[in-house]
Amino acid sequence: MPEGDTAYQAAASIAAAFAGKPLTYSQFRVPRYATVDLSGRTVLAARSIGKHVVVDVGDDWAIHTHMKMEGVWRVHPVGTRWTKPAYTARLVLRTDTHEAVGFDLGVCEMLRHPDEALSHLGPDLLGPGWDPELAVANLARDPARPIGLALLDQRLMAGVGNVYRCEVCFLRGVHPHTPAGEVDLPAIVDLCHRLLVANRARVRTTTGHARARRYWVYGRGGRPCMRCGTPVERSFLGTADTTEERVLYHCPHCQPAPSQSSLRSRP
Numbered sequence: 001m002p003e004g005d006t007a008y009q010a011a012a013s014i015a016a017a018f019a020g021k022p023l024t025y026s027q028f029r030v031p032r033y034a035t036v037d038l039s040g041r042t043v044l045a046a047r048s049i050g051k052h053v054v055v056d057v058g059d060d061w062a063i064h065t066h067m068k069m070e071g072v073w074r075v076h077p078v079g080t081r082w083t084k085p086a087y088t089a090r091l092v093l094r095t096d097t098h099e100a101v102g103f104d105l106g107v108c109e110m111l112r113h114p115d116e117a118l119s120h121l122g123p124d125l126l127g128p129g130w131d132p133e134l135a136v137a138n139l140a141r142d143p144a145r146p147i148g149l150a151l152l153d154q155r156l157m158a159g160v161g162n163v164y165r166c167e168v169c170f171l172r173g174v175h176p177h178t179p180a181g182e183v184d185l186p187a188i189v190d191l192c193h194r195l196l197v198a199n200r201a202r203v204r205t206t207t208g209h210a211r212a213r214r215y216w217v218y219g220r221g222g223r224p225c226m227r228c229g230t231p232v233e234r235s236f237l238g239t240a241d242t243t244e245e246r247v248l249y250h251c252p253h254c255q256p257a258p259s260q261s262s263l264r265s266r267p
């Protein structure tokens with residue numbers, strides 16, 4: 001699942017091939033932008049902000065994309081065969097040497113003044129101005145909210161998606177339903193930061209292992225916890241009519257449920 005580290009890697013690979021170079025071709029495969037032609041414009045920068053990828057093309061204009069659940073960016077020399085079906089491409093950019101293709105992007109638009117437009121986002125875990133104290137303060141603002149929901153709220157802290165919220169809760173021994181006010185928020189925030197920094201230049205892992213064992217609990221519903229052997233539980237946190245509903249994985253032994261009194265205190 002694309003999260004802050006994925007966006008960082010995509011932006012870095014676009015920047016490496018495109019920054020300072022004029023575009024020779026662009027094609028938005030999104031109806032609203034089908035007539036936009038960026039050829040002749042120079043790519044000033046490509047950067048991630050939380051889980052968003054922003055490609056600055058001058059005059060305060062930027063291409064703004066978000067990978068959502070399935071999106072992926074590919075950057076390669078011009079002429080390279082695409083590894084994803086062409087009908088899933090939402091954006092194609094080219095210089096005279098390189099091509100970037102955004103497949104299955106959940107958001108793909110032109111945005112004026114991107115930093116203002118994305119100013120609702122909380123501190124960016126991989127951003128140049130990362131501010132852990134502000135992230136902790138934001139997460140503490142609603143102490144009754146389950147930490148498993150607060151971690152996904154990009155207005156509080158930007159970059160964590162479902163994989164990291166499950167893994168961080170496991171690594172801290174915290175049940176995702178635990179009210180945010182009852183967990184060690186500085187430790188949680190620090191762990192999120194360390195994991196994203198470690199993974200921003202490699203295939204993501206939270207265990208140090210690759211492939212099938214790269215996550216402690218994420219995607220491992222019904223299989224034995226790698227620490228204690230108890231079957232990992234798969235559940236949902238949130239109700240069906242909120243965007244917060246995401247499948248949740250946790251170990252009921254390593255992450256004991258919060259006490260009933262703390263759950264009852266939720267307004």
Ligand SMILES: [Zn+2]
Nearest residue numbers: 225228251254
């Ligand atoms: Zn366990």
